[in-house]
Amino acid sequence: xxxxxxxxxxxxxxxxxxxxxxxxxxxxxxxxxxxxxxxxxxxxxxxxxxxxxxxxxxxxxxxxxxxxxxxxxxxxxxxxxxxxxxxxxxxxxxxxxxxxxxxxxxxxxxxxxxxxxxxxxxxxxxxxxxxxxxxxxxxxxxxxxxxxxxxxxxxxxxxxxxxxxxxxxxxxxxxxxxxxxxxxxxxxxxxxx
Amino acid sequence: xxxxxxxxxxxxxxxxxxxxxxxxxxxxxxxxxxxxxxxxxxxxxxxxxxxxxxxxxxxxxxxxxxxxxxxxxxxxxxxxxxxxxxxxxxxxxxxxxxxxxxxxxxxxxxxxxxxxx
Numbered sequence: 255x256x257x258x259x260x261x262x263x264x265x266x267x268x269x270x271x272x273x274x275x276x277x278x279x280x281x282x283x284x285x286x287x288x289x290x291x292x293x294x295x296x297x298x299x300x301x302x303x304x305x306x307x308x309x310x311x312x313x314x315x316x317x318x319x320x321x322x323x324x325x326x327x328x329x330x331x332x333x334x335x336x337x338x339x340x341x342x343x344x345x346x347x348x349x350x351x352x353x354x355x356x357x358x359x360x361x362x363x364x365x366x367x368x369x370x371x372x373x374x375x376x377x378x379x380x381x382x383x384x385x386x387x388x389x390x391x392x393x394x395x396x397x398x399x400x401x402x403x404x405x406x407x408x409x410x411x412x413x414x415x416x417x418x419x420x421x422x423x424x425x426x427x428x429x430x431x432x433x434x435x436x437x438x439x440x441x442x443x444x445x446x447x
Numbered sequence: 448x449x450x451x452x453x454x455x456x457x458x459x460x461x462x463x464x465x466x467x468x469x470x471x472x473x474x475x476x477x478x479x480x481x482x483x484x485x486x487x488x489x490x491x492x493x494x495x496x497x498x499x500x501x502x503x504x505x506x507x508x509x510x511x512x513x514x515x516x517x518x519x520x521x522x523x524x525x526x527x528x529x530x531x532x533x534x535x536x537x538x539x540x541x542x543x544x545x546x547x548x549x550x551x552x553x554x555x556x557x558x559x560x561x562x563x564x
Contacts (some may be wrong), residue, residue, distance in 0.1 A: 428545040432485040432538055436513030 257372045261407050263347075264364035272315050276308030323366040324348045331359055336371065340440045342433070344411045349437070356444045360409070372404070374444035379403040382434040383410075386422060394419040398430030400437045411437070460533060463524035464553050470522035470531065474561065479504050483515035485538055490548055494556035497534060501560075507539045515547070521561045532557035 286292065287300040324343060331338060331350065336359060340351040350359040351374070358377070361369040380402040385395035398414040414430025421427070463470050478501035483489070491497070501517055510516050520533040531553035538545040 423543055425545050428538065428540040428543055429485055432513050432540045432545070435541070436485060436511070439512050 258376075259370060259372070261360070261370055261404055261409070262365050262368070263362045263407070263409070265367065268367070269364055272312070276304070276311045279307055280304040320361075320363045320366050323369075324361055327359065327361050327369045331371070334371075340437070342411060342413075342437055344413070345415065347409065347411060349411055351440050351444050353440065353444050356446075358441075358444065374441065376404050377402050377441060377445050378406070380438045380441045380445075382431065382438055384422070384427070384431055384434075387419075393422045395422060395427055396420065398427060398434055400434035400441075402438075402441055413437070460531075460549075460551050461520075461522055463522075463527060463529050464531070465529045466524060466527045468524055468526040470524045470529075472520055473523040473530075474519075474521040476519045476521075477504050477507065478502055478517045478519060479510045480515040480517055480536070483536075485513040485515075488515065488538075488547060492550065494550075494552050494560075497550075498557065498560045510539055513538075516544075519557075519561070529553070530555070530558055530561075532561055 283300045283304040287297060292300055327348070328338065328341070328350070336350070336357065337352045337354045338350050339353040340349075342349045346363050348361045352358070356374045357371060358374045359369060359371045380400065383397075383399050383401060385397040385399070386393055388394055396416045396419045397412060399410050399412045401408060401410045403409075413433040414426055416426065459469075461470050461472070462468065480497075480500055481502060482500050497517065501519075504510055504516075507516065516537055516539050518535040518537070520535075522531045522533065523529075531551065534548075534550040534552070534557075535546070536548040536550070538547065
């Protein structure tokens with residue numbers, strides 16, 4: 255894999271297939287049901303079959319596929335002599351840092367069939383976003399992340415995300431900030447090699 | 448030990464377990480636990496683990512982000528001379544601390560370690 259390859263955070267074909275294949279299946283099955291006047295077990299299969307298929311498709315092609323691809327990437331990296339000193343698996347992407355050789359490997363959830371390995375020197379900036387809004391006793395956050403720029407492309411990796419807002423001194427937020435601070439230091443250390 | 452004395456020990460862990468006098472803080476020291484990283488914290492109650500894994504530091508600034516810290520208080524009773532050690536395990540996060548565990552050793556488990564300071 256070319257080390258100066260441009261990062262693609264998402265694969266449009268994968269996203270379209272992920273969203274639309276079950277919808278197309280539902281439309282086709284319901285059309286057949288309506289036109290062919292199917293009855294009995296075949297009718298039940300045509301009505302509920304595509305719904306089950308859609309549920310399985312969206313579940314299996316979601317997180318499980320991303321987890322499988324992450325494990326495959328780790329295996330391939332090990333075979334290629336990449337030292338996995340730090341691995342951070344987030345909901346949107348997985349970042350693996352080889353501090354000894356100053357390299358980075360990254361796999362995006364919405365581009366799961368391709369991972370990127372490149373020198374950490376391509377990172378131009380790293381920072382932590384604690385997601386803080388409000389002031390005083392009303393200060394809180396629902397997302398903590400660390401971010402870095404690779405050839406001008408901003409990559410955000412969430413260390414904590416929630417559907418509700420937590421106080422800045424809550425254990426979830428503190429742990430998220432600590433993870434983000436640690437990863438920024440790891441990335442900066444790898445950049446220095 | 449009576450119920451009130453037990454309760455007193457729960458809320459006043461700096462009180463001597465032998466004579467219930469308030470103990471003096473003989474020494475304080477900060478350590479880091481490099482084997483304990485954020486997201487991989489495992490609770491340990493055994494004094495041996497702390498004796499083997501704590502590394503002395505002078506301030507929180509010396510502890511890298513994501514590494515757990517441990518504050519040690521060595522108590523000595525001014526009345527009966529009994530010794531006790533309190534360990535407070537926490538994750539330092541910038542100016543804040545995420546408390547994880549409070550341990551109290553008063554049967555001499557940490558005495559050798561504390562004396563070697």
